[in-house]
Amino acid sequence: MKAENVSPEDLQWVCRKCNRPLEAGTVSVEYMGNQFTTELPTCPGCGFVLISESLALGKMAEVEQILEDK
Amino acid sequence: MDQQQLRALEQRCIQEEAPECTAACPIHVDARAFVGHVARGEWSEAWKVLHKTMPFPGILGRICDAPCRQRCKRIEAGDPIQIGELERACVATPPPRFHVQPLSSKAKTIAVVGSGLSGLTAAWDLARKGYSIRIFEPGTKLGGPLRSIRDRRLPEAALEEELERLSTLDVTVHLSVDVEPADFLEQCISENNAVFLSLENASGRNWDIARDDAGWIIVDPMLHSTRRAGVYGGGRPSMAGLSPVWQAAEGRWAATSIDRFLQKVSLTAGREKDGPYKTRLYTSLEGVAALPRVAAADPESGYSIDEAISEASRCLQCECLECVKVCAYLERFGAYPRKYAREIYNNESIVMGMRQANKLVNSCSLCGLCERVCPEDFAVQDLCLQARRSMVRRGKVPPSAHEFALQDMRFSLSERFRLVRHAPGRTQSAHAFFPGCQLCASSPGQVKRLYRHLMEGLSGGTGLMLGCCGAPAFWAGQEDEFHRVAEEIRQDWEALGRPRLIAACSTCFRMFAEHLPEVPTISLWQLLEENGLPPSFASASHRPLAVHDPCTTRPYPAVQDAVRRLLQRQGIPVEELSLSRDKTECCGFGGLMQNANPDLSREVAARRARTSPLDFLTYCAMCRDSLASVGKRALHLLDLLFPAPDGVEPATRPRPGWSERQENRARLKDSLAMELWGERQPAMQAYERIRLIIAPEVARLIDRRRILDEDIRRVIFAAEESGKVAVHPRTGRIKACHRPYRATIWVEYSPTPEGYVVHTAYSHRMEVMGGPRR
Ligand code: SF4
Ligand code: SF4
Ligand code: SF4
Ligand SMILES: [Zn+2]
Numbered sequence: 001m002k003a004e005n006v007s008p009e010d011l012q013w014v015c016r017k018c019n020r021p022l023e024a025g026t027v028s029v030e031y032m033g034n035q036f037t038t039e040l041p042t043c044p045g046c047g048f049v050l051i052s053e054s055l056a057l058g059k060m061a062e063v064e065q066i067l068e069d070k
Numbered sequence: 071m072d073q074q075q076l077r078a079l080e081q082r083c084i085q086e087e088a089p090e091c092t093a094a095c096p097i098h099v100d101a102r103a104f105v106g107h108v109a110r111g112e113w114s115e116a117w118k119v120l121h122k123t124m125p126f127p128g129i130l131g132r133i134c135d136a137p138c139r140q141r142c143k144r145i146e147a148g149d150p151i152q153i154g155e156l157e158r159a160c161v162a163t164p165p166p167r168f169h170v171q172p173l174s175s176k177a178k179t180i181a182v183v184g185s186g187l188s189g190l191t192a193a194w195d196l197a198r199k200g201y202s203i204r205i206f207e208p209g210t211k212l213g214g215p216l217r218s219i220r221d222r223r224l225p226e227a228a229l230e231e232e233l234e235r236l237s238t239l240d241v242t243v244h245l246s247v248d249v250e251p252a253d254f255l256e257q258c259i260s261e262n263n264a265v266f267l268s269l270e271n272a273s274g275r276n277w278d279i280a281r282d283d284a285g286w287i288i289v290d291p292m293l294h295s296t297r298r299a300g301v302y303g304g305g306r307p308s309m310a311g312l313s314p315v316w317q318a319a320e321g322r323w324a325a326t327s328i329d330r331f332l333q334k335v336s337l338t339a340g341r342e343k344d345g346p347y348k349t350r351l352y353t354s355l356e357g358v359a360a361l362p363r364v365a366a367a368d369p370e371s372g373y374s375i376d377e378a379i380s381e382a383s384r385c386l387q388c389e390c391l392e393c394v395k396v397c398a399y400l401e402r403f404g405a406y407p408r409k410y411a412r413e414i415y416n417n418e419s420i421v422m423g424m425r426q427a428n429k430l431v432n433s434c435s436l437c438g439l440c441e442r443v444c445p446e447d448f449a450v451q452d453l454c455l456q457a458r459r460s461m462v463r464r465g466k467v468p469p470s471a472h473e474f475a476l477q478d479m480r481f482s483l484s485e486r487f488r489l490v491r492h493a494p495g496r497t498q499s500a501h502a503f504f505p506g507c508q509l510c511a512s513s514p515g516q517v518k519r520l521y522r523h524l525m526e527g528l529s530g531g532t533g534l535m536l537g538c539c540g541a542p543a544f545w546a547g548q549e550d551e552f553h554r555v556a557e558e559i560r561q562d563w564e565a566l567g568r569p570r571l572i573a574a575c576s577t578c579f580r581m582f583a584e585h586l587p588e589v590p591t592i593s594l595w596q597l598l599e600e601n602g603l604p605p606s607f608a609s610a611s612h613r614p615l616a617v618h619d620p621c622t623t624r625p626y627p628a629v630q631d632a633v634r635r636l637l638q639r640q641g642i643p644v645e646e647l648s649l650s651r652d653k654t655e656c657c658g659f660g661g662l663m664q665n666a667n668p669d670l671s672r673e674v675a676a677r678r679a680r681t682s683p684l685d686f687l688t689y690c691a692m693c694r695d696s697l698a699s700v701g702k703r704a705l706h707l708l709d710l711l712f713p714a715p716d717g718v719e720p721a722t723r724p725r726p727g728w729s730e731r732q733e734n735r736a737r738l739k740d741s742l743a744m745e746l747w748g749e750r751q752p753a754m755q756a757y758e759r760i761r762l763i764i765a766p767e768v769a770r771l772i773d774r775r776r777i778l779d780e781d782i783r784r785v786i787f788a789a790e791e792s793g794k795v796a797v798h799p800r801t802g803r804i805k806a807c808h809r810p811y812r813a814t815i816w817v818e819y820s821p822t823p824e825g826y827v828v829h830t831a832y833s834h835r836m837e838v839m840g841g842p843r844r
Contacts, residue, residue: 012798012799012800013796013797013798013805014796014797014798014799015796015797016793016794016795016796016797016804017793017794022796027838027839028838028839029836029837029838029839030836030837030839031835031836031837032469035839040838043796046794048794048795048796049838050796050805051807051814051816051834051838053816053818053830053832056816056832056833056834057832060834060836061834063836064470064834064835064836065468065470066424068428068468068469068470069424069425069426069428069468070423070424070425
């Protein structure tokens, strides 16, 4: 999962706590004992990470499937 | 699974056994494949099949006496396939190019005396194995005995063309040789490494070799050895008769013996299938209409192309696949149990790399129909369940396979649903009613009516046990969790003073019968039937219904009988489905198929639904709901015995979604506790008070994604408490997430004065460990 995980639409969202728009940031994710980093929309203030519907049901589900069968 | 278990399983499935035609053919031509190609007009493919096994297709294909016909399965529905005639038609078409590549030279020579079909075959086989062949033919032309065949079927030109192919190999031909003198044989023996005697027309009266009483040279019927070391023989008219294919076969067997003799390996090992043998292949002729053979317009010249194609089209393409025919799951994965056993074995033994068979292992409904229809009792359900258990032990279960169902089970075992009570005002229970989690999820009202009925109708007190039998854990291969559940049920049963359990659900009934043998359990249907409950209401001319037996009742004919008697008593005509009782099909829910492979599960339900145009009548809440979810009109037996007072048409009642199912259970428990035992409902948790506003299409989407309203409430509650949300400045919509178990649930919503409008919800299993703080 690379930078294409961040869509322009994602960056329209604003963190309510920090009142700052989300930015692409490096985030670490984990599944079934596999850890890796990827670019996701995050709040530069508090680190809130947004996962969009299309990412969750698309790319992320694919990677989950691959890791489950590994 | 170890290697040995794998081999035993592979052995059990007979799908790869030879069809009768191949097993009956002395040289085992793959007649099924050949006839298949002919039926499709694939002549050069058909040629190739012959070439693979036949020594000289251009000869044998014209004159084979086709003993395969006598055992062809088609005999049971018409005439046998005319395989010999089809071969003749095939070799009359232009042959494709063949390239024969002999093995490297073995620097050994073999004398072949005579050139009947046995001698030619031995020469052909041995030359291809790298031996130098010397043919000694007493006549003036090679293939002497074949030339005397008066049959017009083998024209001179065709014979020459085929024999020409010997010249591409290391074969020397000596013609007009006087083979009769005694020292001719001695010379052959001393100058060659082995000798083959083609006995079709050579008698060798003067040779020094053992003979039987009738004067024939003694030849071992299997090895084709004579009594002289290194001398083999075949084609003896008293053994091969006038059967061309038998002559060829004898040459072939002798060639095998000679090769092994010269290589100094066992002559006999692994030759059980050298001649015609008994095959274990089973082929059902159910539904096959009888068809006579196609007659050639001109019998002299044989089948025309079109005649051959229509004759070949009668072939049954014999195979077993009994299990695959009745199981959409087995069909979906494209093979059959013998192959699946190997795939599952590989899946388990893999250290690194992809586990291709996870989906295969987890999609089976564990319904056991395969075992019932298999002529060899192959039990795919055992194979899959064992594999799941092994995955659980090794921590290799993909969470997506069963997690949701296990969460749902845990809900049913929690205080939100679980309830164990004697009947109100009683301190003893002769019976305890166990309605099961799915009936309570699907029709809580019926459970209430039924429980009241049982309390009134049975003496000795009828207690109540709300909970789950643990089947989801059993199906998931989670042995520890399943045993914990079973143990809890046993303790609840003890606490009620060991009553007899009344199971409304056939899965609960089976789980108790198989895993809690000390707990006396009766199926609700047997109990009602035995006690004459409810009183007959003899409905006026009810439409006939098709009975769908839940797959978990497969081993319990008494339960199935009781249901039919109950229906009869109410005057309801029933029709039996072609697959019913011990051959019933799963509705698509069993074995957690519904969780691991939702698409397949729908297909299974839809396939079952199509087996009768009648409304279905079943006696499992999950079966009813699965069938209803694919649009089938389906009734639960309780809909007939204890009709809902509101008069809603029960056959079209939609399957309640996952959220509704849990809510139904929780509400059932609370209201029963209140109404019957006067227990106050526990105070609502704060998050439970969150009001959701969900449009129907969003609700359907969320249900398909298996996200519960409960989860959504938790997300919104946590988000509103913590403020950790993203806001869209233009629309004001909010996105927030929460991770209640091994999945993160996201909700996009808008707060309004009336409640929270949910726009969408979705989930992922991957865990976000957090972003960087700057
Ligand atoms: S029914 Fe299925 S498992 Fe049994 S022998 Fe036939 S193909 Fe194999
Ligand atoms: S029906 Fe076809 S496959 Fe079956 S035995 Fe006859 S020729 Fe062979
Ligand atoms: S779904 Fe049923 S019939 Fe099909 S393989 Fe599994 S247990 Fe056998
Ligand atoms: Zn922030």
